[in-house]
Amino acid sequence: MTRTIRTLAEIGGDYDALYCDLWGCLHNGKQAYPAAVAALQAFRRGGGKVCLLTNAPRPQQFVAVQLQRMGVPEDAFDVIVSSGDAAQDAMFQGVVGRKVWHIGTDKDDGFFDDVPPEHSAAEKVTRVPLDQAEGIVATGPFDEVNEVPEDYRDQLADAQARGLKMLCANPDIVVDMGETRIYCAGALAEFYTLLGGESLYFGKPHAPIYDLARRRLGLDDDARILAIGDGILTDVKGALDQGIDSIFVTGGLAAEAMGPDVENPDPGLMAEWLTGQGLRPTFAIGRLR
Structure with missing residues (x-):
C-alpha cells in the first residue's frame, strides 16, 4: 500500500x-519550486546525498547551467546525472554507428560537440542527412511545441526499412513546459518501435543511468536510496526495477487525475489511478516539500 506523506522530512x-x-x-521548465529546493537542502544538511537524476538529453554540465538560470542553488544537490550522460557514453562507443541522423533542436548540440575525456580518442560521430545515416540519435522533436511523432512517419518508416537503430537520449514521453505539454525523444522512440524499428534506451527506467548515479555519488552497496519523481513509468518503475523505495509526486504529470487540490491528492482517485498503472510507489506526495 502506498503511504501518502506531506513532507520529505517525515521519512528522509x-x-x-x-x-x-x-x-x-x-x-516546471521555467522556474524552481522553492519548497522542493528547501526540502533537498534540509536533507543534505542532515547528512544525506542528493543526485539530481534526469532524463534530459543533454550532458550534466548543460543541465547545471539551466538549473542555475531557474534559480536552483548548488547547495540543493551533490551531483547531476542525466540520460544525456548515459546515452552519450553509448553513442561515442558507436552503438548506432559513426554517421547519425539527429532528431532534435540546436540546444542539444552539446550532446555531440562536448566529447567526454574518456572518449577523446574515439572516432568522431558525425551528423548527416537520413539517407546517409548509419543510425539515428533522438534528443527530441525538431519543433518541440508543434510537432507530434506522427509527423515523422515517412522518415522513420524509411529508417526502419533500412534497419537503422535509434538511440533515445531521453526516454520521457512528455513533459510540461509551464502550462504547455511537449513531446520528448521517448515518444519518437516509442513510435519507431511501433513501426518495427529498434530503439535503445539509457535513461530512466533503464539500468545504465542508475549505475552511473551510484558511481558518481560514491555509494556503498548497502546504501539506503530513495527515488523521487512524477513519472510513473520512468521514476517509479525505475526504482522498482532497482529494488529501491520511491516517492511518487502526484502533482506533476498525473495532477489532473488526482483531484482539484494539487498539493493534496484525493486518496480514492490516487488508489484507482495507481491500480490502473499496475505500479505501486512506496510513498506519494502532492508536491515535493
Missing part, C-alpha cells in the same frame, strides 16, 4: 541518498 532520515527527478518535481 531513513535514507542515505536521494535520486530526485527535475521536471515536475524541482522545477
Whole structure:
C-alpha cells in the first residue's frame, strides 16, 4: 500500500541518498519550486546525498547551467546525472554507428560537440542527412511545441526499412513546459518501435543511468536510496526495477487525475489511478516539500 506523506522530512532520515527527478518535481521548465529546493537542502544538511537524476538529453554540465538560470542553488544537490550522460557514453562507443541522423533542436548540440575525456580518442560521430545515416540519435522533436511523432512517419518508416537503430537520449514521453505539454525523444522512440524499428534506451527506467548515479555519488552497496519523481513509468518503475523505495509526486504529470487540490491528492482517485498503472510507489506526495 502506498503511504501518502506531506513532507520529505517525515521519512528522509531513513535514507542515505536521494535520486530526485527535475521536471515536475524541482522545477516546471521555467522556474524552481522553492519548497522542493528547501526540502533537498534540509536533507543534505542532515547528512544525506542528493543526485539530481534526469532524463534530459543533454550532458550534466548543460543541465547545471539551466538549473542555475531557474534559480536552483548548488547547495540543493551533490551531483547531476542525466540520460544525456548515459546515452552519450553509448553513442561515442558507436552503438548506432559513426554517421547519425539527429532528431532534435540546436540546444542539444552539446550532446555531440562536448566529447567526454574518456572518449577523446574515439572516432568522431558525425551528423548527416537520413539517407546517409548509419543510425539515428533522438534528443527530441525538431519543433518541440508543434510537432507530434506522427509527423515523422515517412522518415522513420524509411529508417526502419533500412534497419537503422535509434538511440533515445531521453526516454520521457512528455513533459510540461509551464502550462504547455511537449513531446520528448521517448515518444519518437516509442513510435519507431511501433513501426518495427529498434530503439535503445539509457535513461530512466533503464539500468545504465542508475549505475552511473551510484558511481558518481560514491555509494556503498548497502546504501539506503530513495527515488523521487512524477513519472510513473520512468521514476517509479525505475526504482522498482532497482529494488529501491520511491516517492511518487502526484502533482506533476498525473495532477489532473488526482483531484482539484494539487498539493493534496484525493486518496480514492490516487488508489484507482495507481491500480490502473499496475505500479505501486512506496510513498506519494502532492508536491515535493
